[in-house]
Amino acid sequence: MAGIFGIASKHNNNTEDLFLGTHYLQHRAQEYGGFATFNGYRVHFESDKGLVRQNFPKEKLEELKGDICIGSVSTENQPIHVLGKAGTFIFCFDGNLRPSKETEYQGFRDSSLISRVISQEDCFEKGIESLVNQVEGDFAIVSLAREGIYAARGLGRKPLILGQKNGSYAVSSESNSFINTGIKIIRDVEPGEVVLLTSDGVETVTKLDIQPIKYGTFEWVYTAYPASIIDGRLVANVRRRIGEALAKQFPVEADIVSPVPNSGRWHAVGYAEASGITFQPIFIRYDYSDRSFTPQQQIDRDFEAKTKLIPIESLVEGKRIILIDDSIVRGTQTRNQVIRLREMGAKEIHVRIACPPLMHACSYGQTTKEDNDCIASKISIKEIQEKLKLDSLEYATIPILEKSTGYPREMLCLECWGK
Ligand code: SF4
Numbered sequence: 001m002a003g004i005f006g007i008a009s010k011h012n013n014n015t016e017d018l019f020l021g022t023h024y025l026q027h028r029a030q031e032y033g034g035f036a037t038f039n040g041y042r043v044h045f046e047s048d049k050g051l052v053r054q055n056f057p058k059e060k061l062e063e064l065k066g067d068i069c070i071g072s073v074s075t076e077n078q079p080i081h082v083l084g085k086a087g088t089f090i091f092c093f094d095g096n097l098r099p100s101k102e103t104e105y106q107g108f109r110d111s112s113l114i115s116r117v118i119s120q121e122d123c124f125e126k127g128i129e130s131l132v133n134q135v136e137g138d139f140a141i142v143s144l145a146r147e148g149i150y151a152a153r154g155l156g157r158k159p160l161i162l163g164q165k166n167g168s169y170a171v172s173s174e175s176n177s178f179i180n181t182g183i184k185i186i187r188d189v190e191p192g193e194v195v196l197l198t199s200d201g202v203e204t205v206t207k208l209d210i211q212p213i214k215y216g217t218f219e220w221v222y223t224a225y226p227a228s229i230i231d232g233r234l235v236a237n238v239r240r241r242i243g244e245a246l247a248k249q250f251p252v253e254a255d256i257v258s259p260v261p262n263s264g265r266w267h268a269v270g271y272a273e274a275s276g277i278t279f280q281p282i283f284i285r286y287d288y289s290d291r292s293f294t295p296q297q298q299i300d301r302d303f304e305a306k307t308k309l310i311p312i313e314s315l316v317e318g319k320r321i322i323l324i325d326d327s328i329v330r331g332t333q334t335r336n337q338v339i340r341l342r343e344m345g346a347k348e349i350h351v352r353i354a355c356p357p358l359m360h361a362c363s364y365g366q367t368t369k370e371d372n373d374c375i376a377s378k379i380s381i382k383e384i385q386e387k388l389k390l391d392s393l394e395y396a397t398i399p400i401l402e403k404s405t406g407y408p409r410e411m412l413c414l415e416c417w418g419k
Contacts, residue, residue, distance in 0.1 A: 001365055002074035002094035003028035004160075005177055006142040006149040009168035010199035014069045015061045021170060021177035022071035023052045027225055028094070028173060029073045036079040036090050036144050037066025043090060043144065047077055067199075070144045079144070080111045084119030089127075091118075094158045094173055095139030096365030103134045114141070125194045125206040128152045132192065132208055138216075138364045140189070142171055148198035150205070156191035157216035157364050157413050159230045162202055169197040174228035188231050214413040216364070220405055221355045222263045222326040233405055236266045239354065241404035242396055243270025243324060246352045250394035252322060254350060256280035260325040260337070261309065267354040268324035275322075282316050282341075283309040305333040317345035326354045328384070331375040335388045342389070350392040357381060357395050359418035377418075 003025025007014045018035060026033075033055045034047025044064045048055045052073060056064075072078040072092035081090040097113050099105035108116050113135060118127030124143055131139065132154055140158035143150040151171040153160045163170045163183035170183050178185060189195055192208035216223070219230050226236035243266065257277050259268035262285055272279035289308035321341065328334055338349055357376030371377055375384055385393040398419060402409050409419070 001029045002072050002076075002078070002092070003173040004070070004072045004092040004094050004140060004142050005170070005172045006070040006092075006144070006151060006197065007168055007170040008068045008148040008197045008199065010067060012067050012168060012199075013065045014067055014168060015064050017165075017168065017170070017181050017183070018064075018069040018071050019052065019056055019061055020181045021172055021183070022073060024177045024180065024225075025073050025173055026052060028223065029075050031075045032077050033071070033073050034078045034092070035064055035069065035071040036081075036092075037064045037070075038068040038144055038146070039066040045079060045081070045090075047079065049077075068144055068146075068148060070142045070149060076111060078111070080115060082115040082119050084115075084121070084127075086122045086124070089115070089118050089124070089143055090145075091141055091143040093139050093141040094365070095137060095141075095154065096363065097131070097135050097137040097139055100134055100136055105134070114139070124150045124152075128194050129206070129208060132210070136363075138214075140173065148196050150194060150196055151189055152194040153189045153191050155210055156213040156231075156411075159216065159219055159224065159228075160189040161229070162186040162189060162195065162197070164201075167199055169199070169202055171195070171197060174224055174230065176225040176228040179227060185229065213411055215405075215407060215411055217401055217405065217412045217414060218355070218362070218416065221401075226266050231407075238404050239266035240270035240273070242354045242400060243267040243272075243352075244274035245270075245400040245404060246324070246354070246394065246396055247271045247274035249397075249400070250352060250392075251275060252350045252392055254320040254322045254348065256282070256315075256319055257322045257324065258282040260323055260334075261285040263326040264324045264354065267326065267352075271322065271324050271352060277322065280315060282319075282321065283311050283337075286310055306336060309337065311337075311340055311344060313344045316341050318347055320348040320350075321346055322350045322352060324352050324354065327358055328353055328375065329358055330373055331384060331388055338389055348391045349389075351388070351390050351394075353393070353395045355396050355401065356398060356417040356419075357384075358416055360416050362416050364413070364415075 005021040033052040138157040192210035220238040
């Protein structure tokens with residue numbers, strides 16, 4: 001998992017926008033934060049374990065002054081630099097890549113695979129073409145060069161969007177980076193497209209014919225920030241529409257609708273609006289917790305999940321509650337919360353899930369690690385309901401996702417739902 005950002009202009013120090021643009025992607029990964037900047041003479045690198053805010057205090061930004069800058073938040077140390085046929089490539093990427101069986105790149109993955117493939121080509125765009133043709137998985141990438149920033153998107157699962165502000169051109173995993181930096185959205189980078197950002201604007205260098213395009217459906221359901229616009233769809237609105245559809249398709253009498261925060265929030269707003277049932281959050285999410293999927297170890301993910309939510313007993317006691325969550329992986333988090341809510345006197349607990357039952361681990365770099373982790377791949381929905389001690393349990397369907405995103409199923413990645 002990663003969030004990537006880049007900004008280019010001429011004779012303009014962009015490190016403040018680099019800092020903010022990357023900081024506003026922090027929800028995508030929290031393990032490493034790194035920058036590379038170019039000031040016309042030399043490249044500065046700085047990366048470390050930790051959050052962008054911790055790694056880059058003001059004094060550090062002073063040292064990193066530059067007008068061509070890239071940055072990332074990631075589960076591995078980035079930016080990466082590699083010497084290739086065409087010189088030095090300095091890049092940050094979001095994705096999960098492994099070699100196709102018939103290629104010479106066996107044993108390489110992710111950044112080492114990108115480095116290997118790109119370094120053998122005589123320009124960035126040819127490297128991207130080789131990645132698309134010889135590698136399995138999906139990716140988005142930004143690369144710092146003397147002339148500006150190259151950015152590219154693979155098959156579509158990893159978002160990448162372009163923006164501009166006062167002679168600077170920017171690219172980011174999510175438009176959330178642009179809002180408080182005053183950068184205006186230009187458009188999404190298209191799947192298969194390679195662009196070059198300079199102080200003169202954005203130029204398409206190459207456009208590969210990607211068939212079929214697959215957008216990362218889980219971005220709208222969970223991963224992306226609600227304020228982001230991903231491939232033309234505001235994330236909060238997609239979530240709201242999923243909630244509305246759940247209310248219409250799976251109604252139930254209850255006193256309150258509550259999200260499991262934070263990602264269940266907008267789905268729950270939609271459910272409450274469509275059902276007419278009071279929106280009443282019963283959990284406070286502790287501000288100093290991480291997202292529970294971002295730690296690398298399961299034991300740490302469980303710890304985050306267990307400690308991040310604080311229920312308010314007086315809002316729970318005697319209530320029939322509809323809980324809205326983005327997904328169920330193992331079911332342990334839901335079961336733990338349900339036990340606590342029952343102890344606090346909840347009368348009924350109905351759960352509505354904003355995506356279909358998860359059947360497989362994502363092979364493109366997100367959330368669950370093993371197919372075997374997915375409870376829905378082992379037992380039926382009825383059995384999950386019984387195991388989690390719920391009064392009812394319903395999941396969103398693929399047609400709900402199609403309708404809520406406005407994209408047909410052919411353009412949506414549905415692999416983690418077994419489709
Ligand atoms: S498999 Fe699921 S989580 Fe992975 S890219 Fe596809 S939709 Fe997203």
